């Protein structure tokens with residue numbers, strides 16, 4: 001078997017969820033497992049966390065149905081609600097919760113004939129200007145939902161922050177003030193916090209928190225932000241192995257386009273992992289790679305199936321030696337910063353080609369996830 005793989009540590013996921021509980025002890029927790037649980041495997045992660053969360057959230061009904069088919073019983077919120085009225089019937093039949101973010105969606109709900117009413121979250125646009133009803137219209141929408149027989153129980157009032165990961169809190173504080181002004185007279189259960197707000201804005205925890213990224217052990221804050229370290233444990237280790245080692249003379253180039261040129265005699269290790277496996281193609285020369293646990297700089301362009309690493313400054317390197325691309329000792333955020341991206345994107349675009357393997361204490365008994 002080709003050694004390129006994503007090792008998944010389920011204990012780390014449970015540890016990170018415990019961190020959410022510790023940070024937001026008075027809130028219910030909705031684990032966000034959209035986009036295949038940020039590339040980790042939605043079914044696997046939902047099963048690992050289901051017993052310890054109050055609900056799950058996904059982007060669309062296809063993702064929710066896949067979780068039901070995988071045997072997940074927890075309530076599942078559709079974060080963007082439905083894209084057509086017939087999806088409301090599926091939601092009612094299957095136990096999904098709806099986000100209502102627009103007049104159009106509320107009209108669909110009001111006009112629906114359902115097998116059972118559905119719990120609804122009313123989304124308010126407090127400043128991100130992406131989804132949600134206006135602050136001025138929020139009370140009217142809320143009353144309409146309360147009066148709608150297809151809406152079950154008391155709707156949750158929700159919003160989303162644009163800048164909760166920024167060092168300057170002003171934007172988020174303004175959104176919180178706006179949200180509080182809307183929520184106070186409605187006496188509604190509330191939800192606002194994504195991972196960054198769970199970590200940085202305790203006053204925005206409210207009744208429900210919605211962690212995604214931090215559950216997978218990554219800090220949403222930049223690596224140079226003092227708030228970066230949060231006692232989170234990465235769930236994924238992207239790992240492969242050296243398959244060739246060669247010595248090259250000063251002046252020789254490495255890889256497509258000859259973008260890396262040896263300034264002195266150099267030893268180059270080839271690792272079998274590339275952009276076809278989810279390693280970012282635009283990672284710069286010098287991006288750290290762990291070879292046998294030691295940091296070495298990427299040397300030359302990332303190929304589809306391979307990368308080349310300058311191992312001149314570490315001890316002997318042989319084919320078969322381990323290469324870690326990100327994980328416990330090499331933060332995903334650092335690789336992302338070296339490739340003009342964010343960890344969220346690197347994780348969610350990990351292709352199916354890369355086998356996801358549940359790590360265990362016994363390497364030979366790791367379980368391959370299909």
Ligand SMILES: *Cc1c(COP(=O)(O)O)cnc(C)c1O
Nearest residue numbers: 032079160194195210211212213
């Ligand atoms: C994706 C998403 C989240 C989770 O955000 P993280 O930064 O991954 O914690 C929370 N709420 C909404 C509405 C989302 O779309």
